[in-house]
Amino acid sequence: SLSLLLAAGPCFAFLWFGKTPKTGLLWVPAESFSDWEGLAEALGRNKKLAFTAALTPSMASAGARALLQPFVAEGRLEIAFRLDGDPVLPLIHDHPAAPRPRDSIELLTAGVAAHRLAWGEVPLGFVPAGGLVHHGLFPLLRSLDLAWVAAGGLPASPASSHRGMPLARCRAVK
Secondary structure, rough: OHHHHHHOOOEEEEEEEEEOEEEEEEEEEEOOOOOHHHHHHHHHHOOOOOOOEEOOOOHHOOOHHHHHHHHHHHOEEEEEOOOOOOOOOOHHHHOOOOOOOOHHHHHHHHHHHHHHHOOOOOOOOEEEEEOOHHHHHHHHHHHHOOOOOEEEEOOOOOOOOOOEEEEEEEEOOO
């Protein structure tokens, strides 16, 4: 069941709301998650189960890719991009106290390249730490051909985009 899948390790789960009344599941596992066989078994047993998993490039081991790629190909599992270490981008981008405020741009560019190398040219959503994105990064995010960005803390009315970047309005669930 879905609850068993989410209980496989420490993680966050988010619901996202788009233009339609549908709700989707965004699973954000701990970077130490390693039970890829259990995840593949849960997907294999539950044919109607479909969701998005936010994974860092370092989580894309050869074993993880081999086990999950069939579900990605079926369209039942979307692999969203997450930065290694989940840095909070607004704290480093254009912050006067940040020693290298351009690090956020370098992190995103290198991270997307590593994600695409691991998973191929799949539609790519981005899940920033805590759903926080600095407004100055939206032009870069658009240039990286991201399909959407998970964002928390948005107003109650669904925001479909910000400066041309599609946003998935999320809230954490337990």
